[in-house]
Each structure stands twice: as structure tokens, then as C-alpha cells.
Amino acid sequence: MVATGIERLGRGGHPSLVGKRLGLLANQASTDRHFVHGRDLVRAAYPGQLTCLFSPQHGFFSEKQDNMIESGHGIDAVTGLPVYSLYGETRKPYPSMFADIDVLLVDLIDVGTRVYTFIWTVVHCLEVAAETGVKVVVLDRPNPIGGHLVEGNILRPDCASFVGRCAIPMRHGLTLGELALLCNRELAIDADLEVIRAEGWRRHMCFPAIGQPWVFPSPNMPSFATALVYPGQVVWEGTNISEGRGTTLPFELVGAPFLDHRQLLDTLRTTDLPGCILRPLRFEPTSGKWMGQACAGFQIHVTDIDAFRPYRTSLALLQALFRLYPGQFAYKQPPYEYEFERLPMDLIIGDRAVREHLEAGTPVVELERGWHQELDEYQQRCRAVLLYD
Template sequence: MKRTMALLLAVTLLFGLVSVAHGAGKGKKKGNPHAFSLGVEQLLQNEFHLIEGKKVGLITNPTGVDRELHSIVDVLFEDERVELTALYGPEHGVRGDAQAGEYVPFYIDDKTGLPVYSLYGQTRKPTPDMLEDIDVLLFDIQDVGTRFYTYIYTMAYAMEAAAENDLPFIVLDRPNPLGGQKVEGPMLEEPYRSFVGLYPIPLRHGMTVGELALLFNEEFAIGADVTVVEMTGWKRHTDFKDLPLEWVLPSPNMPTLDTALVYPGAALIEGTNVSEGRGTTKPFELIGAPFVNSTELAATLNDLGLPGVTFRAASFTPMFSKHAGTLSHGIQIHVTDEKSFQPVITGLHIVKTIHDLYPDDFRFTAEDQQGISFFDRLIGNGDVRKQIMQGASVEEIVADWGKEIKAFEKTRKKYLLY
């Protein structure tokens, strides 16, 4: 009997040690949760005096959550120390259920009964009427690190409104999922400004939303009273997947971290008649059109030997958007090494290769009355489209970016918080 009990005890201890070791391994993979905290967590734990006793207007969407996925809307609404009086939604809305470009009207939030003002559509900058019952504007949205993702301009317009209405503006900082080191792509040129590119920054800027708020405010003379509640434990080289965070969709077509990684270059396809994979389960990872030969395209791209990426021949039928209901052929982008992967340059190679292989069928989006294609607004200038059409190599196209990037890196250094 004693031998049996001893054996059971030994097995129990061994199982416990294995479980502890397994748990330690999982913890190591995710990083030390005590070393990292989001701006929203710092606000609630250490900086609550910034909003205590005040009427707060909150600009957010489903990504406005803490590490336990508690919504900042619910947390602030239920906290008696503060009065949440209004919500403001960017593109896709506060609840994130609107598709790209879809107008979101004013409505009353079902859960809280609060007014929800749309900042995407007829009004992109909060009006004085929208701000009449608040003391402070709070911004908490996960960005994806790409110039043409519209949330950073919702932030900028709201900062303008805050300055004009003498309201403090607080940004709760979050990680850049592309990291904070690499800068890539051309600078936006003035004639190509739009809601997918408001300020002259590179396509991949390598900054957090808090850092961008400081840069926008100073470099472009917004003049708002801006406070950034910083994260703790985030470094510029930190991989998002190593953080103790879950990926929450910032928008309907940004379902995974993999989507965000390819987005700075793959989204350039939006400026063409080729599908960027909207209407599939792999938007921006799947690219194709009915006129493409998938085997040929994948082989041609793989022959380029681009760093950190490989291309798989793929066919798909989009459920909506371009070529909806029509079998399309192309590629799936597989990032094999995030550190060496160059999303913007890769995206340009994809656009140029499809253009060169299928010249009779490929088209850039039509020019508007100003002679500007949507592709031009995405890339930030009118030169790249013309260079592709004239047969220039990608190496020739990107040769002029170096000086611009160095100048920007010098400017942005003043606003880096981490």
C-alpha cells in the first residue's frame, strides 16, 4: 500500500513539474505580462486623474480593449469617477461592422444609450455641436502602421477640432504591429492628399499612434493640447505576436496579423482592376483576377527572389467587391521572414509583374478630373504609375526614396517615445 501511495505521489509531482514547465514555456512565448501594458491600462491604473470628474468623449472601435478584452466603452461607462457622454466612430464604426467606404450615420448605442457620432462620411471632423457636452476627447484605436489606413486621420481631424474648441486631447497608445524600426515607401506629395493620405509621411512610417499624434500636432501646426498615455514594456523591435495581446480586427478586412504585415504593399492593388482579396477569408493575402494565370504569376514572382516572402498559385471567388462571384486566379502571399520582408517593395513587384504579364487586361483605376488615379493617392504621387507603364524596373522606381526616408527619420526622431 505504501509503495502504491509513493508511486502515485511521484507521478503527481512529475506531472506537476511538467505542467509548470509547459506553462513557463507558454509565458515566455507571450512575454512577461507584468512588463507590458497598454496606454488604456496605464490610464486606468496610473493616470486616471487625466479624466477623473470630467465629461469624456471617446473615439474608439472594437480594438479599444485591454489585455483581458474588456471594452474601454464599457469600463468607462460603468466607472462612477468619470462621465462618458459621447462616442465617435471612425471608418467601419464604433462596433466595427461597416464595410470599407460604407457611410455610418448617427445613432444611439444599444448597450450604453450614448450618442454615437460618425467621423466617416459627411463629417470627418467633430463639429462644435458634437463636442458641446464634453470636457476632454479620448482616442483609443489600434492602428496598422500604414499611411493609407484612415484611423490616423480621424485622429488628426479630431485633434484639430479639440484645438478649435479648447479641449484637451488624450491618446492611449498601442503597438505598431509592423514594429517601430523600419520605414519604407515614398513620402506623400501635396497634390495627392486625401483621407487615405493627409500628411507627407512614408507609406510605412514605423510609429505608434501616440508618436504620430505628437508629430502631426507639431509638424503640421495643429496646435492641440495633446497628452499621450504611453505603453510600458514595448520596444521598437518588439514583434506583436510576442506581446500578451490578442489580435482584434481593426476593420472587417484586417482579420489577422498576417493581413497587417502584407497590407502596406498588397493594398496598392486596390488602385487597379485586380482583386485584393476583399470578399474572401484572406483579404490582401489573396490577389488575382479572371485574366491571370496563377501558375505563371506565382512562378514569375518567386523567380525574383524577394526577401522574406514566397508566392503560392491560388484561385478564389470573391463574395463581394471586385470580380464578385467570378472565379479569379492569382497568388497568395506567404511571409516567411517578417524581419527581412519588405511589404511596399513586394507590393510594387506584384503590381508591375501583373501589368507586364497581362498588358491587354490590366488597368489602373481611372483618373479623376485632376488626372489622379486612386493608385496615385495610395502610393502618394503620380510618378510610380507612369514609371510602371513606361517599363521602369522596381529598382529604378525606389531609387529616389532613400533621401526622403532619411529626412523623415530625422524628423520623426524628435517624437519617438520608445
């Protein structure tokens, strides 16, 4: 059975925290296996030491639906402590927010995908911690989609943004703690950083094997099935194609009113898309893109977790849509995650040249062959921060 970092902290046994003023970066999903929230576990283990809370994108209760929907500062009704929003008037904590803490505890659920913004909030916190002398302790959790597979192109510097600041691929294969260690090192932040490991996790283990309940970390990440497809399906945020927001299956669904199932499946028939079934269907979003309109599209059913390649699958679909519907398919225009000039799709993919190759018709599997060397180099770089077998 896997014990998360917050569960290990709840047992006590970390004398370096005794007597320290503590802050906690968390949201409503930051619980133990019995659904006891991290703030309550910290207060029980270190009475009187928790002084404030911090929340990432979507708010402390994960209630904010989409990007650039901000949450304000507030007071936690349970503890009476201030809650500082790090996705509101600022995405980087002001040094004054760290004035009453000696240690920032971090307990957030990452989903193994570069564009999921929680890690970049952690990186902002590391930068301010380095400036103010505050220590950061990441209470680690398993990567729900496993730590044994990586996929995608490496982020280019000219595409760095709040959906990616370090040179990593879309499916990065690290835990939040490992990724924080990598960013602290490679971005030369040099904060005082410690990771309390998840006990009993191995890199090949995906979420169903760890014996923990799924508590949704953001409003459109309702299940493990969502997390599995997300490293590919997130690309639709950069288009006018629905990624299933406004339905009960966000990111598992993809579609638009102008799609034709047979055309798409015929176009994709020569592309190897292992480990999944693209099941034709229609759906009608109740909010977001194409609200109230019937969309033709697919549900992605993952049939083999280890064989499935989410990024390849969604890029192949993207390329097919670009080719088949040149007059109807469109890229989303800025702003996107507080970037007001660059094309959102370039920020999501992380390399403008990849988008241009897709538009030119270069097969996705051919693009993947070109990524092999830099993925090998990335995995070599990661060796210094790996915490699990």
C-alpha cells in the same frame, strides 16, 4: 508583458482627467487583454464623466465593409450615450460634437500603414480640438508590424487625401500616438495633445511578442498576417485586381481571372522579394471585384517578418501585371475615399511619378534607392516624437 494605453488608463492615476467631461473615439476592437471594452474601463475609472462616443471608418462595430460605405450617428445600447459617426455625413467632427466634452480620449488600433484612415480621423479631431479648446489624449497601442522598419516613398502634397495628409511613407514605423504627435507638429495644428504610452513595448516587437489578443479593427483586417502584407497589398484597391475581399483571406490573396501564374513568376524571377513565398492558387470572391468568378493569383506567405518588404513585393506584382496584361489590367477610376477627380492609385501610392516610373518599367529596387535620402530625412523628423526605445 505589454500594457496598452487603455489598460493603463483603467488603473486610474491620471488626476488631470478627474472631474472632466470625457469623449471616447473608439470601435469594437478598443478592448483590454480580457476583452473588456474601453468605454466600460473609462466609466469604471471615471464614473459619470463619459458623455459621448465617436466612431471611425467602418462604424463603431467595424461592420461596414468597404470605403465610402457610411455609418450613421446612433445611441450606444450599453451606455445610452450618443455615438457620433466620423465616417458618414462628415469625416471631421462638427464643433458642436465637442460641446459636451473637455477631453477627447482616443483608443484606436493602427496597423502601421499610411492609407489606414483612423489616423486621419484623429487629425481631423485634433484640428477641431484646437479650435474648441478640447484636449486630446491618445491611449497608445503598439504598432503591430513593428516600429523598427519603414518602407516606401514619401507622400507628395498633390496626392494628399483622406488616405494621407502628412509627408510620411507607406510603412511609417510609428504608433498611433507618435503619428498624432508628428501630425500635430508638422501640420501646425497645435492642439493640446497628450499620449499615454503603451508600457513595455520596444520598437522591434511585432504583434506576436506583445501578449495581447488580436481583435480585428476593421472587417478586412482579420489577423496579424493581414496587417503584415497590408502596406503593399492595399495598392490593389486602386485597380481591377482582387485584393481578396469577399474571401476569408483579404489582402493575403491577390488575383484576377486573366492572370497566369507561370507568366507572373517568370517575370518576377529577377526581382529580390525576400521573406515571403508567393504560392499560386485560385479563389472565388463572394463579393466585390470578380464576385463569383474564379481568380488565378497568389497567397502571400510571410516567412521572415524582418526581411519581408510588403511594399516592394506588391509594387513588383503591380508592375508585372501592367506589363503582361495591358488590355485587361485597369486602374480603378474615381471616386475613392471622397476624392472624385484624382486617380485612386496616385492617392494610394502617394506620388504620381512613382506610378509613371512603374509603368515605364523602372525596377522597383531602383526606385527604392531613390527614396533612401528622404526616408532618412523622415526618420530624422520622427526623432522628436518617438516615445519608445
